[in-house]
Amino acid sequence: MNEMAQNADAQIREGLMLIGGKLCPSVGEGWLTAIDPCNEEVLGRVPDATAEDVELAVAAADRAAPGWAATPALERARLVRELARRALERADELLELEVRDTGNTRRRMVRDVTMATDLLEYFAGLALELKGETVPSTSTGLHFSVREPYGVVGRILAFNHPFYFAASRLAAPLVAGNTVVLKPSEEAPLSTTVLAELCAEVFPPGVVNIVTGTGLDAGAALVRHPRVKRLTFIGSVPTGRAIQSQAAESSVKHVSLELGGKNPMIVFADADPEKVATAAVAGMNFGHQGQSCGSTSRLLLHEDLYNDVLARVVEKVSALRLGDPMRDDTDMGPLNNARHLQNVMSHIAAAEEDGARLVTGGRRPSGAQFERGFWLQPTVFADVTPGMRLFRNEVFGPVLAVSRWSDDDDLLAIANGVDYGLTASIWTNDLNRALVTARAVQAGYVWINGNSSHFPGTSFGGRKESGTGSEEGLDELLSFTEVKTINIVLPAELV
Structure with missing residues (x-):
């Protein structure tokens, strides 16, 4: 038996939804099957929620909203911390489920539960920062603001970091x-x-509700629900646009979106070639099969470094080990699902058609262990120009586009010449050049001589088609409140 086929012997998990404090199947009695992307074996199943399930969940959240809003902030924070504690107790179980369900490597996913609980702790610590302001509008009155919750919040998530996104x-x-x-x-x-299961143990009924189902049914019902005033989404640009449109059909909503990226890694001539090559491979997040919106998937190399860095990148990418993502020596697992693999392959075909030079990867790996599952070699294209589709379009897969530049005056036009603006990475030893470029690049999250990492307390969000709003910092917390202004006007005879 090969190492990945052993997954077939693992216990099949049957999960349930959480609605109104109770773990339950769908009222429609439908189920969705979870498939191991390594070998296409069944991992488990979850309820296929209907619009009726979503209605029940929103109604439960709506009933619980007044009591939860009236709960002292420090008590809300305590329960959020308790969720973090219980999640850490089941970290090993969660890690195995995440790796098997996503295809992401264990080595890269091992910190997802910890990062999720870190953010739970971080926001719990900000509970008393939900402050208003006083405004000296008049000398005789008192003018101040308070922050109040929206009520029911809907959150729709992506597949690449399921538990991290959901819990955090x-x-x-x-x-x-x-x-x-x-x-x-x-x-x-x-x-x-x-x-x-954890939220059912920790929170009062209806405070947290989790519905599993498709975007076309459960997702659309949540987006359109008139009682959902605040809505967030992590995913693709086309789906984000559809959500904005659908959300407006039923009511006015505050919608924030964390969407895709076609992120530049800008390399100046004074950068160290070996450090750049190592960072370029790390920034592609091959441990997540490139399925990360923040991946620096456009490597923009100054012509003086182009051939040297490209050769080093190809050598490093070609050496990546594909295999069972549960093994600690595996560098890359399978893509998440068959439809996504087909989409990534269409981007590879378009790149070859447009004249980009395939220098490594781009095909299904050979060998018996790769005959089933959603496998693709890590891929690098060289000589990618701004007119090519691979330069402009997000792949959301293990495909790096390498481009050459020579003129500083043209660089920013090249770097900013896409519809996206999520992240950017700048490599140079010249601090002035780095800061000028960081200010001019159209991206919401910028690294200088670094990439890939998120830093606690820093707000993450995009520009242009990469989204609206930001997450992971104080701005996110405040975005879930509405400001109410109160004016106390003293009677004239008392002034």
Whole structure:
């Protein structure tokens, strides 16, 4: 038996949703099957929520909202911390589910539970920062503002970090006093059913509700629900646009979106070639099969370094080990699902058609262990020009586009010449050049001589088509509140 086929002997998990404090199947009695992307074996199943399930979840959240908003902020924070503690107790179970359900490597996913609990702790610590302001508008009155929760918040998530996104994105709305209806991606839902079990143990009924289902049914019902005033989404640009449109059909909503990226790694001539090559491979997040919106998938090399860095990148990418993502010596696992693999392959075909030079990868790996599953070699294209589709379009897969530049005056036009603006990485030893470039590049999250990492307390969000709003910092917490202004006007005879 090969190392990946052993997954077939693992226990099949049947997860449940959380609605109104109770773990439950769908009222429609439908189920979605979770498939191991390594070998296409069944991992488990989760309820296929209907619009009726979403209605029940929103109604439960709406009933719980007044009581949760009236709960003292420090008590809300305590329960959020308790969720973090219980999640850490089940970290090993969650890690195995995440790796098997997503295809992401264990070596890269091992910190996802910790990062999620770190954000739960971080936002719990900000509970008393939900402050208003006083305004000296008149000398005789008192003019001040308070922050109040929206009520019911809807959160729809992507497949690449299921538990991390689900748990960490509960923190800010809950601490701010909102109740939540959360829908994970149908492509990797298993670990979120563990989160449902934890939330059922920790929070009052209806404060957290988790529905599993497809975007077309459960997702659309949540987006359109008139009682959901605040809505967030992590995913692709086309889906984000559709959500904005659908959300407006039923009511006015505050919608924030964390969408895709076609992020530049800008390398100046004075950078160290070996450090650049190592960072370029790390920035592609091959341990997540490149399935990360923040990946620096456009490597923009100054012509003086181009050939040297390209050769080093090709050598490093070609040496990446594909295999069972549960093994600690595996560098890259399979893509998440068959439809996504087909989409990535279409980008590779378009790149070859446009004249980009394939220098490594681009095909299914050979060998018996790769005959089933959603496998693709890590891929590098060289000589990619701004007119090519691979330069402009997000792949969301293990495909790096390498481009050459020579003129400083043209560099920013090249770097900014796409519809996206999520992240950017700048490599140079010249601090002035780095800061000038960082200010001019159209991206919401910029690294200088670094990439890939998120830093606690720093707000992450995009520009242009990469989204609206930001997460992971104080801005996220405040975004889940509405400002109310109160004016105390003293009677004239007392002034």
